[in-house]
Amino acid sequence: MFDRRQFLGTTGMVLAGLATGCTTPGRRAADGAATPDLLTDIQERAFRFFWDTTDPATGLTMDRWPTPSFASIAAVGFALTAYPIGVRHGWVTREAARARTLATLGFFADAPQGPEPIGASGYKGFFYHFLGVTRGHRFARCELSTIDTALLLGGVLFAQSFYDGDHPDEVRIRALAEQLYRAVDWTWIVPRPPFVSMGWHPETGFIRSDWNIYNEGMILYVLALASPTHPLPPETWPALTDRFEASWTAEGDMPHLHFAPMFGHQYSHVWIDFRDIRDPYIATKGIDYFENSRRATYRQRAYAIANPGGWAGYGADGWGLTACDGPGDFTTTGGDRPREYFSYSARGPGERDDGTIAPTAALGSIAFAPEIVTPAITAMHARYGAGIYSQYGFLDSFNPTLTRPPQPLQHGRIIPGIGWVDGDYLGIDQGPIVTMIENHRTGFVWEVMRRNPHIRRGLTRAGFTGGWLS
16 A cells, blocks of 8 residues: 655645635634633634645645645545534535535546546546645555545535535536546456455556455445446445454453454444444344444553553543554664554554554544543543644644654654654544544534435445434
């Protein structure tokens, strides 16, 4: 897979700025001080990350900020979902959100598609993982990404269902969303049937790994099954869930499908309401996938309480492992034991853990288990907020264990009394924060997506029944 760490210092212009139509309520202090409603403040700041750092002319959202960066198509999907949340809260007008959304969908609809290694934004309806911010073409040698295209489409279809008025721009948004979704040729990127490849490079062909275990790929298969033009056959889903059993863990008192980083339990749930709907596989377990993610959230907390690695800051109110930035790739030898650290990487219980905590791991799970997420976030803000809470909320990650790195840091900094703190916000980590806070409080994203015929069709073809599908 494409490694974003190769390009953390890439020169580029962040096309930011508060666009016309964005309301400007009185700003709260950005120094970590307590706020009357911390959750609302976190959500609004995460929303403003998308509004401020996205190019209003193209809709391209930066992978990260403030480090100069390429655009991330998955971050665009989260941005398209964040704009109506901003409308709902009065942080931006419907007119401004509509204009931004129309520009985004128009840009992607017109973006060049083709098999050439340069000069294209995508191929066969899929888009490259990262796009340059000037022309929106493939960045460097990154892959045509199936999952990132799926996350982009999550935002596209959300926009299709939210902008349901008679205004010509809303009619156009719905048509462009349909065009983008219908263009994706899911049947092309199945080199090892029935599973979808993780991606494709024009230089070397299909990536040799497939989406064939329990992870964030559920939304990909729901979209692929529902396609009006190039659908995968319905038997694809049971073939997928046949592979889930290898991830089932009966450890502890909450058996569940295990996937170490929290993002695997969150991304599909941003757009799909899995509460009380079941496919034949999860029905045999007596739970639904929402409950599975709730149990995975508790598992993260239990792991932090046990703290087998002896990392600083871990505990009942100090937890959160997912894919995120880290201090760098090096080993320290002082202290109680040698410790290995990593830069951008997936992290999770039983797999990679270097003491790096990502606030999005907890916040993106607030809809699953608010009773343990809210105390963790409150404690995180109270203990570390002066160093980790700023313009767009919590910086991507921090590491209380690392206080004396053995070499100059490539990114982030050491803050006395806190440890290593990242210097960036990441779009794919800000996205679950703004959206899942909303799903926790109002169910708004889920409510809108339940109206989308493609989502309903995909779930039905996958064999889901019950709940809101009945």
